[in-house]
Amino acid sequence: MYWVEVQCEFQCRACGRLSPINYLDLDGSVRCLYCGLDQAFARASWTRALDHAHALGDLGAAHAESREPHAWLSIARENPMKGKTSAEDVQSGMVSERGMQFPTSLRIDARLREPQCQACSVPLVVQRQGPGQVHTTCPRCGTRDQFAMPIEAPGLCAGLRAVIASEHSTEFKPTRVQCDAAHPEAVTLECPGCGAAIGMNPGTRLAVCQYCRTTSRIPEKAFARAGADAKQEPFWLAFDGPSLLRKQLLREPGVLSPTTPLLEAKLAEPPVRKRPTAVELGLMVALPLVLLALYAFVDLVLLADYVTELPF
Numbered sequence: 001m002y003w004v005e006v007q008c009e010f011q012c013r014a015c016g017r018l019s020p021i022n023y024l025d026l027d028g029s030v031r032c033l034y035c036g037l038d039q040a041f042a043r044a045s046w047t048r049a050l051d052h053a054h055a056l057g058d059l060g061a062a063h064a065e066s067r068e069p070h071a072w073l074s075i076a077r078e079n080p081m082k083g084k085t086s087a088e089d090v091q092s093g094m095v096s097e098r099g100m101q102f103p104t105s106l107r108i109d110a111r112l113r114e115p116q117c118q119a120c121s122v123p124l125v126v127q128r129q130g131p132g133q134v135h136t137t138c139p140r141c142g143t144r145d146q147f148a149m150p151i152e153a154p155g156l157c158a159g160l161r162a163v164i165a166s167e168h169s170t171e172f173k174p175t176r177v178q179c180d181a182a183h184p185e186a187v188t189l190e191c192p193g194c195g196a197a198i199g200m201n202p203g204t205r206l207a208v209c210q211y212c213r214t215t216s217r218i219p220e221k222a223f224a225r226a227g228a229d230a231k232q233e234p235f236w237l238a239f240d241g242p243s244l245l246r247k248q249l250l251r252e253p254g255v256l257s258p259t260t261p262l263l264e265a266k267l268a269e270p271p272v273r274k275r276p277t278a279v280e281l282g283l284m285v286a287l288p289l290v291l292l293a294l295y296a297f298v299d300l301v302l303l304a305d306y307v308t309e310l311p312f
């Protein structure tokens with residue numbers, strides 16, 4: 001399992017600004033953190049973004065032949081992630097899903113970086129709890145948290161194993177959000193423990209009730225409507241297994257064609273076979289010779305005096 005840090009944003013269809021998406025928002029809509037407008041968002045946009053992050057983790061940095069190199073096919077020459085520690089992907093145009101057309105404008109910036117404590121910027125100690133669940137501890141400030149991945153997530157990207165984002169925390173209950181029908185743009189926040197009104201503190205997503213001391217987490221979608229500034233926060237995705245890009249580079253049958261025309265043109269040619277290295281060639285010649293010598297030694301030296309008397 002390896003981690004990829006991502007930052008995502010989309011262009012709002014009402015105000016035109018680039019609004020951050022700070023978690024895997026898979027409910028079919030996203031909310032602009034500037035103007036508060038909810039807008040339809042295709043899951044297919046997430047599929048492509050997740051495949052992009054998976055490809056960087058699998059094929060980036062020193063993994064030119066991927067994390068699990070193929071026995072005799074080489075993908076290093078064609079690997080677009082070769083040597084990279086960060087890669088951006090921008091989607092635009094329309095995607096079709098469930099027979100409908102959705103505009104997409106998702107931008108994802110992926111980088112090879114371990115999950116960090118938001119407060120101290122040091123790598124977190126991460127433990128796997130169960131499928132899609134991780135437990136984190138900050139070695140400096142000692143803050144503990146746990147995260148659960150949305151159950152639909154593996155259906156969008158088979159290699160996705162876990163996600164670390166404030167919104168997916170299961171450690172704290174979400175703050176209750178009350179809407180006033182007369183003023184739909186304004187919301188009030190209530191403690192999930194006692195129902196008392198609570199205010200927001202700048203710089204943190206956590207709110208502590210002044211009556212019952214319950215700590216709750218303010219949902220991102222309530223954040224903008226409660227008057228907070230839109231803030232880009234990185235989140236982390238853990239992957240395992242071969243990425244879609246690796247399968248494409250290996251020309252695995254039945255794999256979707258790549259979205260970039262440049263890569264598509266390259267993949268029209270057959271894959272490159274690896275050249276055996278000097279060590280491998282040496283072994284290919286030396287190994288049979290060694291076996292032959294061993295056989296000769298056993299036959300001539302050890303069995304030299306042993307003569308079988310045949311019964312006829």
Ligand SMILES: [Zn+2]
Nearest residue numbers: 012015032035
């Ligand atoms: Zn907007």
Ligand SMILES: [Zn+2]
Nearest residue numbers: 117120138141
């Ligand atoms: Zn910390």
Ligand SMILES: [Zn+2]
Nearest residue numbers: 191194209212
């Ligand atoms: Zn309370």
